[in-house]
Amino acid sequence: MATPASSTAAQLDEALFTFLLRMGDNTLVLGHRVSEWCGHAPVLEEDIALANTALDLIGQTQMWLGLAADVEGQGRSADDLAMLRDVWDFRNLLLVEQPNGDFGQTIMRQYLFDQFHLLLLRALQDSADDRIAGIAAKAVKEVGYHVERSAETVIGLGDGTEESHGRMQAALDWLSPYVGEMFVSDEIDAEMATRGIVPDPASLRAPYDAALAEVLAKATLSRHEGDFAHQGGKTGFRHSEHLGHMLTQMQWLQRAYPGAAW
């Protein structure tokens, strides 16, 4: 991978580092949310599937944040990045930090993210950065399974009983404003795209919308007009109030007993 003359090594590292945080923080935060279901799922198969999804996402986090830590080169580890950053340093989408709500909201959030995640990982398999392509190639298999399962469940519940339909429509309405952030490009994305490392997220919008429309049609659910989008997660400028509470749990041991080995 060549370094463009126009961009200093330090700048490139920072853009790459931020991109890797975005990937790793998405999987970390969503993995954490999904793991909150452990032991409380609607049916045993779902307990197993949710734990499995969480496990995949945490495994991907180890890869993304591990690479982020390498790229940063400051001696921090993936665990340091996960456990010792505060809210404003997280770069995940607002969508994934939203609370679980009922099972409908959880599975709708999962599908909305999985579909984006799959398209992104597919494209990242061709990244100019071999390390990223390698992680994407591993993760894409897992995420292919995630999206199959979450789409199927959204369809089943959307086109189920009157109650399940109502709950899924409410989940979609609630979460729709968090979809747009996935496709907003900023200068980090622009630099990564120019370098051939990452696709421009805006380019994923059309295939995403097509896939989503197909699933929602089968689920007999409808998206409301308008594409208002909450923003501030992937830039870290303004997360929702929920992330801080999650971190107080997730980081508690590391914060309370600094320097201990676990």
Place this chain on the structure above:
Amino acid sequence: MYAQMVKSEATQDDPEKLAAFQARIDAGEKIEPKDWMPEGYRKTLIRQIGQHAHSEIVGQLPEGNWITRAPTLERKAILLAKVQDEAGHGLYLYCAAETLGVSRDELTEMLLDGRMKYSSIFNYPTLTWADMGAVGWLVDGAAIMNQVPLQRTSYGPYSRAMVRICKEESFHQRQGFDIMMKMAGGTEAQRRMAQDALNRFWYPSLMMFGPSDKDSVHSSQSMKWRIKMNTNDELRQKFVDQTVPQAEYLGLTVPDETLAWNDEKGGYDFAEPDWSEFHGVLKGNGPCNAERMRARNAAWDDNAWVREGLMAHAAKKKAAKVAAE
């Protein structure tokens, strides 16, 4: 154990059939679902396998309690994988029970309305990260003591489920011990957590094997049927003999002042747990019984709409398929 005080059922079957059945068991043959079996054998097995399955399911709760607070990504992944295994164990065991003519939903209803039990151990709270070590080391350790011999139990599906489960349980135990090693060799605070976890989980772990043999009224028929392979006291002794040196290796103190090696019997003498506490926990008065049952009932009731929705969808799909044909 995961199945404690399983009441064995009296059997009133044709004596000739019974004798032939017993002969098969004595010859080490496996009984399969389609084979003739005494009603008491079937009912006792349902109770025992069901109780074991319920224990795996309820057992997700005390460990799930720490998944969101696991101290590192690797520990979080290991714990998630473990809890996922336990749910899988529940699934194998419900499947084994189903071969005896009882459905998973029926068994679940019986758990939720209190007609069926799960192991007393899961009614104790997990309070520090060291408890994740202690549970793996002691609770999975005690479970293995009982389940390894059950791989040779007379009922085929149960025996095969045990073979799969035992492999994973020994993995869990090693991971638990690994956490204990880190804690016991860690900072002052971590050592305190490790000792505190042992203090709280020692006697409840001993209770897992069930009451003392002299008070264990249901054992002999089950042992004849090879549903129960060892007596409670045998297994408890084995557990203590295995665990005490491990505690010493960790530099932790077993909370029993009477603990002493007995050369004559080639094992440790140790204090029995407080059996009145044990019976209290079985009756529902353990520290977490009410919370565990509330959590399981909520998972079932609050999500009924999910199961109903998915079933309705499956029915629509089936109907559409039939209409198209």
